[in-house]
Amino acid sequence: MMILGLVNWMQPVHGYDVRRELLSWSADKWANVQPGSIYHALRKLTEEELLREVTTEQVGGRPARTTYEITPKGLDELDNLLRGYWWEIKPVSDPFFAALSFLPALPREEVAAALRNRAGQLRAANESMALAAEKGWLREKPANVTWMWELMVARNEGEIAWCDRVAGLVESGVSYLPERMTPGVTEWERWRQQVE
Amino acid sequence: MMILGLVNWMQPVHGYDVRRELLSWSADKWANVQPGSIYHALRKLTEEELLREVTTEQVGGRPARTTYEITPKGLDELDNLLRGYWWEIKPVSDPFFAALSFLPALPREEVAAALRNRAGQLRAANESMALAAEKGWLREKPANVTWMWELMVARNEGEIAWCDRVAGLVESGVSYLPERMTPGVTEWERWRQQVE
DNA sequence: AGTAGGTTAGTCAAACTTGGCTATTACGCT
């Protein structure tokens, strides 16, 4: 868990601080930690004795805030977790693959257009990151943050080339079917006709 | 929803068929559809009137199987969903980013080793895909399946280069800290000492 | 002084996901 690492780093902290830090990293996008999950996670980790409550203070009539810190057991577990993430590749789930697997369901022109558009979006993302690097924005961040961006850029570059290439193929009208099948009216084409 | 697309494609189908098809695509890895989710999804989609039950037959003492097909409303919704996936880029959540954000928590040699290892794993994955392409394995699949693989390969290539480059940087001992900060004993280093 | 709008801190029910479980039938092997 991400949360454990953050608590270790920022301890002693209360939930709201963790939440703000995560949002400032836009971690809600690349980890799956929405605000609502945080408090649950903190309680669960405490139950497992990886965290420990420090104080519960209340300021005025606002909700009481509980502060947590990590336990030795938690430190150990975090070390394990981290190692796991570093050494193992877990294939990530990308909804674009789902789209891709239903490729024949959209008309060729649209698929090609969507691919070009995708390439464009990726290019724009890369450029804005490059821009941020040029201006000092990154100079204030630790190196690993910069590297994170560079990783995204690297992945995106591969994908841009792919998008353009496949868009070309789709436009060129190559058959989607495996070689040995005879082309003809497929299920998909029938569907298209129904929707329109 | 992925399930909706499959039902449309295979209709009329019962849950178990969908499950097998998804597993045969290893869709449990890149979509989040584990066997258990399928029946729930089917019922929910039926409730929303995107699907419709066709028959419920029973063979011997086995659980009765219910067959579903898509409704016109479902067809429409699927069309929308698909367009969304094609035209919008949704940043994917990758636990490796989490690892990366806690980079200073591991000793340099280990980070470098893990990165080299990662590059190696990615290379191996790419090679095995290339191999599968050479042998006829792909010839039986529709083109979009091949393209899907090529997309993974393309992304991986970018990442391999990145891994090697960053591994080099880490080994070279560059500071993780932003330029204007003075190097010194950081929080992280103190942690390392505690764990060891 | 009043009030609109933001910040602080956390709760909660509803939705979703998981993966292990059941119980039957079919198949392969000795």
Added chain:
DNA sequence: AGCGTAATAGCCAAGTTTGACTAACCTACT
């Protein structure tokens, strides 16, 4: 014939995630 294994079909309780909501406080402007 007997036995172990695999396939068939789906259920369900437990665990997670979500995002909308509350309710007080602060501050800055008119």
